[in-house]
Amino acid sequence: MEEKAGMRPHRLMMLNRGTLSITGIRNVVSFDEIQIILDTDMGLLTMKGKDLHVSRLTLEKGEIDVDGTVDSLVYSSNESYRKSGESLFNRLFR
Numbered sequence: 001m002e003e004k005a006g007m008r009p010h011r012l013m014m015l016n017r018g019t020l021s022i023t024g025i026r027n028v029v030s031f032d033e034i035q036i037i038l039d040t041d042m043g044l045l046t047m048k049g050k051d052l053h054v055s056r057l058t059l060e061k062g063e064i065d066v067d068g069t070v071d072s073l074v075y076s077s078n079e080s081y082r083k084s085g086e087s088l089f090n091r092l093f094r
Helices: 079-084 088-092
Strands: 011-015 019-023 025-031 035-040 043-058 063-076
Touching: 025 043, 025 063, 035 063
Parallel strands: none
Antiparallel strands: 011 019, 019 063, 025 035, 035 043, 043 063
């Protein structure tokens, strides 16, 4: 797959459903012990599980490490999330 300009490589490495390392992260939308939502270069990534803990987060490099029991990983479009961050003025005058 060819990289788009300004995008970092998005990689997801999981070991035994318990340790997860992800690159290509733009932002952490929300997190708690059962769900973590990440804005990635490939869309929103929703991670669900038990006892989820962010052990390392480096937004400058776009990296995150998560420990816990991972039950599911789901990607979805991040267009609505990005548009909600735009100013009202920009959305009105397109």
